[in-house]
Amino acid sequence: xxxxxxxxxxxxxxxxxxxxxxxxxxxxFEQALIDLGYDxxxxxxxxxxxxxxxxxxxPLSSKGINDLTGIEDFSSLQILYATSNNLATIDISQNLxxxxxxxxxxxxxxxxxxxxxxxxxxxxxxxxxxxLNLSQNPQLKELYCEGNNLSQxxxxxxxxxxxxxCSNNMLSSLNTSTNPNLKQLYCYGNNISSLxxxxxxxxxxxxxxxxxLSALDVSxxxxxxxxxxxxxxISNIDLSxxxxxxxxxxxxxxxxxxxxxxxxxxxxxxxxxxxLSELDVTLNSQLKEVVVYNNQIDSLDFSNAxxxxxxxxxxxxxxxxxxxxxxxxxxxxxFAQNNPNLECIEVDDPQYSEANWPDIDPQVVFxxxxxxxxxxxxxxxxxxxxxxPFNNKIFIESSETIQVIQLYDMLGxxxxxxxxxxxxxxxxxxxxxxxxxxxxxxxxxxxxVIKN
Numbered sequence: 001x002x003x004x005x006x007x008x009x010x011x012x013x014x015x016x017x018x019x020x021x022x023x024x025x026x027x028x029f030e031q032a033l034i035d036l037g038y039d040x041x042x043x044x045x046x047x048x049x050x051x052x053x054x055x056x057x058x059p060l061s062s063k064g065i066n067d068l069t070g071i072e073d074f075s076s077l078q079i080l081y082a083t084s085n086n087l088a089t090i091d092i093s094q095n096l097x098x099x100x101x102x103x104x105x106x107x108x109x110x111x112x113x114x115x116x117x118x119x120x121x122x123x124x125x126x127x128x129x130x131x132l133n134l135s136q137n138p139q140l141k142e143l144y145c146e147g148n149n150l151s152q153x154x155x156x157x158x159x160x161x162x163x164x165x166c167s168n169n170m171l172s173s174l175n176t177s178t179n180p181n182l183k184q185l186y187c188y189g190n191n192i193s194s195l196x197x198x199x200x201x202x203x204x205x206x207x208x209x210x211x212x213l214s215a216l217d218v219s220x221x222x223x224x225x226x227x228x229x230x231x232x233x234i235s236n237i238d239l240s241x242x243x244x245x246x247x248x249x250x251x252x253x254x255x256x257x258x259x260x261x262x263x264x265x266x267x268x269x270x271x272x273x274x275x276l277s278e279l280d281v282t283l284n285s286q287l288k289e290v291v292v293y294n295n296q297i298d299s300l301d302f303s304n305a306x307x308x309x310x311x312x313x314x315x316x317x318x319x320x321x322x323x324x325x326x327x328x329x330x331x332x333x334x335f336a337q338n339n340p341n342l343e344c345i346e347v348d349d350p351q352y353s354e355a356n357w358p359d360i361d362p363q364v365v366f367x368x369x370x371x372x373x374x375x376x377x378x379x380x381x382x383x384x385x386x387x388x389p390f391n392n393k394i395f396i397e398s399s400e401t402i403q404v405i406q407l408y409d410m411l412g413x414x415x416x417x418x419x420x421x422x423x424x425x426x427x428x429x430x431x432x433x434x435x436x437x438x439x440x441x442x443x444x445x446x447x448x449v450i451k452n
Contacts, residue, residue, distance in 0.1 A: 021046040024070035032063045049073050060085070071095065092116060104144065113137055125165065134158055146186065155179055167207065176200055197221060218242055230270070239263055250274070260284060271295070281305065314338050322346040324368065328353065335359040343432050343448065344370035344410055363450055365432045367410035383437060389450035394423040394435070401440040408434040425451065
């Protein structure tokens with residue numbers, strides 16, 4: 001009888017002990033709990049339930065965890081960090097107090113949050129999730145599900161949503177019409193062909209590049225500060241109401257024109273690889289970075305953009321470029337090559353620009369005033385000047401008597417004055433010059449000539 005009673009007592013203690021423990025089969029999970037002080041060595045696959053049932057925040061990121069079995073007994077858990085592990089599945093259906101879940105950078109193919117009605121922040125980005133049901137999460141404010149395999153995403157039952165990060169999925173559409181509080185939308189790298197953000201009047205940041213958009217209406221988004229929509233097929237966009245815009249990128253679209261005269265706060269402007277023939281930036285005094293290469297722009301005037309630090313306007317049809325803004329020493333990057341019609345760039349200090357801005361075409365010179373002599377390039381019937389460009393000599397033929405010939409550099413400095421029709425010009429450096437020919441009949445003609 002004594003032995004029977006002793007065995008029963010031991011069995012009772014054993015059952016009682018295991019009834020008060022939580023099964024944690026993953027050694028890395030248990031080790032993390034030991035490190036947090038919720039368990040003691042050695043690893044035995046069990047953790048005292050009493051030690052974890054009142055835990056509200058659980059940091060488990062980058063612990064090499066494969067299995068979160070045991071998480072269900074964290075009954076008070078509000079915040080879970082389990083990013084950058086090896087999780088293929090996760091069950092948080094018993095963790096009813098969760099309001100923040102971060103499980104990005106795992107191997108999840110699905111996540112069920114239907115029981116987590118208090119959820120405000122969900123980060124499940126960079127997994128393999130193909131569907132996501134958020135219909136039972138009315139408190140959700142921030143969603144990070146980028147880098148998954150989502151072909152559909154509904155946020156219609158999330159009326160107080162403020163941030164959506166759903167980039168690099170396979171979405172063909174996205175409806176945000178029931179999210180009036182939306183402030184940030186990152187939906188780039190999808191196949192979205194139509195995006196309606198007219199109901200998102202609080203929107204401040206929109207990243208929708210690398211989609212299939214042919215149009216984008218941002219007329220109602222008066223709070224918009226960042227608009228990144230390159231690599232689409234947008235042919236027209238009205239930015240007149242976006243007066244708070246500071247960053248604009250519409251690179252590689254189909255724009256024939258754009259008006260940014262109302263966008264006086266713009267600092268970063270990227271419009272490369274469009275079909276623009278003109279661009280008025282004379283009112284955009286806050287510009288810092290401008291990248292507009294590969295267009296057909298013929299004139300750019302940055303004389304009011306005193307904060308400019310970077311300009312790339314290669315591969316255009318520029319005939320006029322003015323960057324004389326009183327602060328050229330602030331410009332750390334200047335690129336204006338492949339503009340065959342450009343001969344002169346107006347700057348603060350030509351010597352400084354020549355020393356620091358080498359990325360220009362060979363025929364281009366820097367000058368404080370690109371029109372110091374009222375240059376006329378018309379051909380004159382009774383006057384012939386050749387060769388042009390020249391090496392060391394210029395020959396002048398005229399049917400009229402020449403009174404005087406003068407050669408000026410682009411700053412208006414007189415380099416030569418003569419009555420001879422053969423000009424010896426070994427002493428001048430290569431660049432663009434103005435040749436002024438005054439004839440006895442009173443005719444005064446100015447010509448651009450270029451020394452090789």
